[in-house]
C-alpha cells in the first residue's frame with residue numbers, strides 16, 4: 001500500500017507547507033504542517049479556547065464516531081522558534097494521501113502560543129520525526145508514519161517541496177521521475193528524534209565542492225537553510241549589497257542582486273540550490289530589500305537543512321534503512 005498527498009506553500013515566501021489531513025468518522029479535514037523536525041500530531045480542536053481557535057479549522061472528537069479519549073495522557077511541546085502548544089490526547093482514524101491509520105494518537109490542543117493563534121493557515125502539525133521525540137506522557141505515542149510503516153509497500157516517505165507551486169509527500173514509494181539526478185544515500189541519525197545526517201562539503205556558485213563535513217538535520221518544518229557563520233559569510237561575501245539587519249535578525253540584500261547558487265555534498269551527490277531559491281522574499285510588501293534564505297545557525301546550535309534546501313531536491317526519508325536519500329530536482 002502507498003499514500004500520496006499534495007502539499008502547498010502557505011504564502012509567497014514559502015514560509016511553510018500545508019497538507020490536507022482527514023481525521024475521524026465522518027472525515028474532518030484539517031490543513032496541517034508536516035514536520036520532520038518533530039514527532040507529535042497535534043491539532044486545534046473543540047477544546048482549544050474559542051479566542052485562540054478563531055480563524056482555524058478545528059477537530060471535534062465528539063463529532064467523530066471513531067474517536068476515543070486516551071485517558072490520563074497529556075502532551076506539551078516547544079519548537080525551535082519558541083512557539084508551543086499542549087493538551088490531551090484522543091485516538092482516531094487519520095488518513096493522509098489515501099492511506100489510513102486506524103488508531104492514531106491525535107493530540108488535541110487546550111493551549112496554543114500566540115504564533116499558532118496568528119498562523120491561521122495551519123490547524124496543527126504532523127510530526128514525521130522518530131518516535132523517540134514524541135511528547136505524550138505518561139506513555140509516548142507513535143507518529144502517523146511509524147504506525148503506517150509496517151503496512152506501506154516500503155517503510156519510507158519522500159518530500160518534494162516546490163517554490164510557489166504544488167509539491168507532494170509520498171508514502172511507501174519513490175517516484176524517481178520527480179528528480180533529475182541520482183538519489184544518493186547517507187546514514188540518518190534518529191537518536192534525537194529528528195532526521196540527522198552529515199553533508200560532506202559545500203561550494204558557492206559553480207565552484208568545486210570543498211571537503212567540510214556539516215552535521216545537521218533535514219527539517220520540512222523549518223523555512224530556512226541554517227548553517228555555521230563561516231559558511232554564511234563565505235556565501236554573502238559574493239553578494240555586494242549583503243548586510244546583517246538587526247531588526248530582521250538576518251542578512252538582507254538588494255532584491256535586484258543576482259545571487260550565486262549554493263551547493264552541498266551528500267551521499268556522493270551534489271545538491272545545488274539556485275540563486276533564486278536563496279532570495280526568500282522582500283522584507284516587507286513592495287520593499288526593494290530582500291531577506292536571505294541562507295542564515296546563521298549559531299543561535300540555534302544545530303544546522304538545519306530546511307525548506308530552502310529541500311526545495312532543490314527530492315528527499316527520501318528511509319526509516320527501514322535508517323538513511324536519507326537526496327537527488328537534485
Ligand SMILES: CSC[C@H](NC(=O)[C@H](Cc1ccccc1)NC(=O)N1CCOCC1)C(=O)N[C@@H](CC1CCCCC1)[C@@H](O)C(=O)OC(C)C
Pocket residue numbers: 015016033035036037038078079080081082083115119194219220221222223224300304
Ligand atoms: C530554528 S527552528 C525554527 C523553525 N521555525 C521556522 O522555521 C518558522 C516556521 C513558520 C513559518 C510560518 C509561520 C510560523 C512558523 N519560520 C521562521 O521562523 N521564519 C523566520 C525567518 O524567516 C522565515 C520564517 C521551527 O521551530 N520549526 C519547527 C516546526 C515549526 C512548524 C510551524 C509552526 C512552528 C513550528 C520544528 O521543525 C523544530 O522545532 O525543529 C527543531 C528540531 C529545530
